[in-house]
Amino acid sequence: MSVDTATVRRVARLARIAVSEEDVATxxxxxxxxxxxxxxxxxxDVSGVEPxxxxxxxxxxKREDAVTDGHKAEDIVANAPATQEHFFLVPKVVE
Structure with missing residues (x-):
């Protein structure tokens, strides 16, 4: 496959690269x-090569595929200014 100058300009435009006319040939x-x-x-030939x-x-x-809560609720809210039962408390923004 051969790249022409129109393709170079298109690739440069898609990559958002400024290419001057002098640099198109290069x-x-x-x-x-x-x-x-x-x-x-x-x-x-890679027919005998395994991935x-x-x-x-x-x-x-490998690990067992099990759904858990992560057992890190205390760590997650540790730096929050206000919490209640492992939830973040935020000020009311809607009246």
């Missing part, structure tokens, strides 16, 4: 080089 070459590298990556979550082989930590 940016066009850079974008074409990036796309060429991505095309090279697409040619690599991984880390560079080093390790088992992911």
């Amino acid at each position: 940016m066009q070459g850079e974008l074409n080089a990036i796309l060429g590298f991505v095309e090279q990556l697409g040619e690599v 991984m979550t880390s560079v080093t082989p390790m088992e992911m930590k």
Whole structure:
């Protein structure tokens, strides 16, 4: 895939990057080089490679999926100026 000058201007506008007319040709070459590298990556045979979550082989930590209140109600309202039964008290704003 080759990027033309109109595409460079459109990408610059979408990215909100000010590109002068002198820099359009330079940016066009850079974008074409990036796309060429991505095309090279697409040619690599990865059919025997398993997806991984880390560079080093390790088992992911798992926890039981349970719904709780977090047991942190006291910690959450600890710095509030006014509380009542683990709720924040705020001044009335509607009469």
